[in-house]
Amino acid sequence: MTRVHDLGHARAGDKGNTSNISVTAYDAAAWDRLRRDLTAERVAEIFATIGAGPVTRYELPRLHALNFVIQNALGGGVSRSLSIDPHGKSLSALMLTIELPEETL
Template sequence: MRVLLHELAHCRAGDKGNTATLSVFPYDDADYPLLVRELTADRVRAHLASHVGGEVVRYELPNLVALHFVCHQVVDGGVTTSLALDTHGKTLSSRLLSLPLDLEDRR
């Protein structure tokens, strides 16, 4: 089964300079283990590669039922120096939610 991330979760974003943070929260807490398994830092980095030039670090926050990604070296200097909206955290969060997930078993 193929689903887009936005069908399972929503995302909050923040940015400071050329670092963006993206927090992903499943709509259903039962989908958290699936997100932990499927939504790796490498997959997020690959999906956002045209906008993020550096490392993506993932933090698991099970008590909040969330995954938190810190994206380094946002292209064009990020929110404080770029005139392009593409590198703002809110735009990156929308882009992340378009990530396709191929799921054999949802649980």
């Protein structure tokens, strides 16, 4: 099983009710894999468990990084949120737990 955590690192930021989470690959091979398999659809599927979405993905090939913009991820925004983590700081860790499909030869 390969998780995003095996391939790259992540940071989450908040703006209103939207979380953005960057994923940066550790190396070129990891970048190819993340770019191919960590799709907006895959991320949306996982973040649906906290009621979040839709998800937009931006690519930064020079930096080997993806930037996911996830709407409705923060319980209405920092001040209204009932969540114990209203900024969604911990959501970077949820991104890193995502499992990717095994590579086929």
